[in-house]
Amino acid sequence: MAFAVKQSEELYLKSFRELEKSQASSAPGWLAELRNSGMEAFAELGFPTTRLEDWKYTNVAPISGVNFQPARVELNDKIAKQIESLPLSGMETNRLVFVNGRYAKELSSLDGLAEGVKFTSLSEAFKAGYGSLEVHLARYADFKSHAFVALNTAFMEEGGFIEIPKGVVLDKPLHLLFVSAGAGEPSIAYPRNLVLAGRESQATVIETYASLDGGVYFTNAVTEVVAEEGAHVDYVKVQRESDAAFHVATVLGYAVRNAGIETNSLQFGARLGREEVITVLDGEGAEGILAGLYVTDGRQLLDNHTTIDHAQPHCSSREFYKGILDGQSTGVFNGKILVRKDAQKTDSKQSDKNLLLSESATINTKPQLEIFADDVKCTHGATVGQIDPEAVFYLRSRGIGREEARSLLTVAFANEIIDRVKFQPLRVRLKAALAEKMAAGTGRKEA
Amino acid sequence: MFLEIKNLHANVGNTEILKGIDLEVGLGEVHAIMGPNGSGKSTLAQVLAGRDVYTVTEGEVLYGGKKLLDMAPEDRAREGIFLAFQYPVEIPGVNNTYFLRAALNAARKHRGEEELDAMDFLGLIREKMKLLEMDETLLNRPVNEGFSGGEKKRNEIFQMAVLEPKLAIMDETDSGLDIDALRIVSQGVNALRSEKRSIIVVTHYQRLLNYIVPDYVHVLSGGRIVKSGGKELALELEEKGYGWLDETVPAGERA
Numbered sequence: 288m289a290f291a292v293k294q295s296e297e298l299y300l301k302s303f304r305e306l307e308k309s310q311a312s313s314a315p316g317w318l319a320e321l322r323n324s325g326m327e328a329f330a331e332l333g334f335p336t337t338r339l340e341d342w343k344y345t346n347v348a349p350i351s352g353v354n355f356q357p358a359r360v361e362l363n364d365k366i367a368k369q370i371e372s373l374p375l376s377g378m379e380t381n382r383l384v385f386v387n388g389r390y391a392k393e394l395s396s397l398d399g400l401a402e403g404v405k406f407t408s409l410s411e412a413f414k415a416g417y418g419s420l421e422v423h424l425a426r427y428a429d430f431k432s433h434a435f436v437a438l439n440t441a442f443m444e445e446g447g448f449i450e451i452p453k454g455v456v457l458d459k460p461l462h463l464l465f466v467s468a469g470a471g472e473p474s475i476a477y478p479r480n481l482v483l484a485g486r487e488s489q490a491t492v493i494e495t496y497a498s499l500d501g502g503v504y505f506t507n508a509v510t511e512v513v514a515e516e517g518a519h520v521d522y523v524k525v526q527r528e529s530d531a532a533f534h535v536a537t538v539l540g541y542a543v544r545n546a547g548i549e550t551n552s553l554q555f556g557a558r559l560g561r562e563e564v565i566t567v568l569d570g571e572g573a574e575g576i577l578a579g580l581y582v583t584d585g586r587q588l589l590d591n592h593t594t595i596d597h598a599q600p601h602c603s604s605r606e607f608y609k610g611i612l613d614g615q616s617t618g619v620f621n622g623k624i625l626v627r628k629d630a631q632k633t634d635s636k637q638s639d640k641n642l643l644l645s646e647s648a649t650i651n652t653k654p655q656l657e658i659f660a661d662d663v664k665c666t667h668g669a670t671v672g673q674i675d676p677e678a679v680f681y682l683r684s685r686g687i688g689r690e691e692a693r694s695l696l697t698v699a700f701a702n703e704i705i706d707r708v709k710f711q712p713l714r715v716r717l718k719a720a721l722a723e724k725m726a727a728g729t730g731r732k733e734a
Numbered sequence: 735m736f737l738e739i740k741n742l743h744a745n746v747g748n749t750e751i752l753k754g755i756d757l758e759v760g761l762g763e764v765h766a767i768m769g770p771n772g773s774g775k776s777t778l779a780q781v782l783a784g785r786d787v788y789t790v791t792e793g794e795v796l797y798g799g800k801k802l803l804d805m806a807p808e809d810r811a812r813e814g815i816f817l818a819f820q821y822p823v824e825i826p827g828v829n830n831t832y833f834l835r836a837a838l839n840a841a842r843k844h845r846g847e848e849e850l851d852a853m854d855f856l857g858l859i860r861e862k863m864k865l866l867e868m869d870e871t872l873l874n875r876p877v878n879e880g881f882s883g884g885e886k887k888r889n890e891i892f893q894m895a896v897l898e899p900k901l902a903i904m905d906e907t908d909s910g911l912d913i914d915a916l917r918i919v920s921q922g923v924n925a926l927r928s929e930k931r932s933i934i935v936v937t938h939y940q941r942l943l944n945y946i947v948p949d950y951v952h953v954l955s956g957g958r959i960v961k962s963g964g965k966e967l968a969l970e971l972e973e974k975g976y977g978w979l980d981e982t983v984p985a986g987e988r989a
Contacts (some may be wrong), residue, residue: 334909350973384763470764626776639939674822677823678823678825680784680785680807680823681819681822681823681825682825682837683784683806683808683811684784684785684806684808684810684811684816684817684819685811685816685833685834685837685840685893685897686806686808686811686812686837686838686840686841686844686897687808687833687837687840688808688840689806689808691836692808695828695833695836696827696828697824699825699826699827699828699876700827702827703826
């Protein structure tokens with residue numbers, strides 16, 4: 288098997304050489320160097336195997352076994368219409384659209400951005416030569432020990448670049464919409480996003496993934512969010528890939544003194560999805576909130592790995608994850624809380640609650656506390672349960688049908704996470720997405 | 735006859751709880767079912783509502799001429815049966831108003847009536863809330879979540895007022911109520927008394943029956959109705975307690 292993996296890595300190396308050649312004249316030296324380090328790290332690490340503790344429940348052989356190729360599509364009216372009819376479209380936001388990883392300027396909409404706010408595609412940011420890129424890009428998400436981050440770093444070319452100047456409070460969310468189009472050969476995209484929130488600034492960033500035509504493809508995304516002193520970033524990630532797709536994403540939040548980052552990661556789609564959220568609290572008074580919802584059915588596998596790194600004293604973190612698992616699907620939750628030696632007075636709470644809708648669904652949930660300071664408050668809890676039959680009977684005794692009662696209770700369970708999203712139009716759409724997914728599951732059962 | 739219960743036997747697991755209940759309730763009548771703890775009162779209430787932890791092993795129930803036991807709980811509710819729970823269930827995340835509108839619309843749809851939109855519904859329930867002296871903030875809270883015991887019971891009768899059932903079964907609605915709450919709840923129930931609605935009041939104590947005066951009183955003991963009479967039977971029970979009932983139970987059945 289080792290040979291098969293090797294072979295697939297070689298494939299990526301070949302693509303990398305092509306990218307290197309095509310960009311030899313345009314990419315600045317520091318960028319070429321970073322990409323090269325990414326490729327080196329990936330070649331060394333290779334695809335992870337289930338022998339690694341962090342990948343114990345998630346076998347990525349189905350990914351490494353496919354010959355994924357970057358796929359450009361020509362934009363046309365059909366694609367534009369498909370995008371506009373996506374449930375996640377039509378929100379009052381500033382928006383950048385990417386199709387198969389390529390920036391689609393004509394489908395993006397930017398108006399009334401506050402002065403000094405940069406909201407552009409990464410390729411345009413490279414062209415403009417923004418100084419903050421070299422300072423921040425790929426300085427937070429660790430590619431030396433994480434194969435998928437390494438791979439993304441090697442191929443980083445496109446994604447969203449956001450820079451909010453000191454003191455600016457954005458009223459409209461910034462939306463990065465990634466869609467995959469054309470169900471041809473298995474395609475691959477490497478979205479790379481960088482969010483820089485200046486001192487005491489405030490913004491909501493929404494990153495969403497959707498499929499227009501279904502099919503097998505692979506999204507390997509990395510997002511870095513940096514909150515300077517006193518800044519606050521709400522980051523919402525919605526994953527609605529096709530049910531044959533692969534989605535591996537790493538979100539790294541870095542908060543300094545008195546800064547706050549709230550992430551909410553909602554995973555619905557993909558055959559195999561892995562989302563790693565890492566929040567580093569590296570300044571006194573920093574706050575991290577990590578929320579997440581994973582909804583699985585059929586034979587889906589959705590994996591959530593979170594790390595909260597308490598690097599400084601007097602920081603607090605709260606973590607709320609929930610899973611709803613149906614069919615023969617599998618969920619994974621691994622929540623690591625790292626409290627470093629100096630991080631006294633850390634206050635951290637974690638919970639992961641799961642609802643199993645079928646007897647053949649599986650959840651692997653594990654808290655992982657590594658505490659090196661002695662004056663800290665850390666709690667964690669995980670629950671796995673089924674729909675309360677007493678509650679179902681109560682609803683039925685009032686005239687609500689059995690399936691509707693079950694669905695109502697399931698939605699109620701999920702709403703605790705969805706209601707954390709402050710932007711109302713997105714909240715409404717998330718509830719609709721959940722209802723749609725549940726209806727599809729029920730339909731399958733009845734068929 | 736509006737409701738006919740004939741020789742009803744029901745088990746939990748292998749334990750027989752109801753051992754042959756016979757009861758007839760006419761339209762517009764109020765029947766009280768009294769009895770000591772463990773006599774099967776709540777079981778009877780739950781079996782009529784369709785709770786599936788109980789298995790009916792014998793007998794039948796006709797409701798408006800239809801075979802009640804063949805109907806799913808939601809269909810019974812849509813046909814006008816309402817159970818006020820002894821222990822109303824807390825349902826976090828489900829809004830009280832949303833829940834009640836879904837329930838009402840399920841029944842309306844079943845009857846071929848138009849479903850009510852949020853505005854019409856709000857108008858309707860405001861009226862009913864006054865009746866139960868309910869605080870409007872309760873409407874926007876999740877169903878029963880964090881409600882006090884009294885608020886939960888009041889919410890049950892409030893739901894009953896909104897759903898306007900043909901047969902209301904109140905399972906120990908008085909338990910845990912202070913005298914004020916008892917007065918409000920009874921007031922609500924009395925306002926719902928009508929010749930088109932039958933009510934079965936299940937209770938351990940006579941107290942509630944001072945407020946909701948029944949037409950008939952039945953005493954349940956050991957899974958059977960051992961005595962039936964008018965409202966004065968309740969007073970007799972209050973005076974003598976349930977101890978004397980043992981004499982009416984066949985010798986072979988005594989513990």
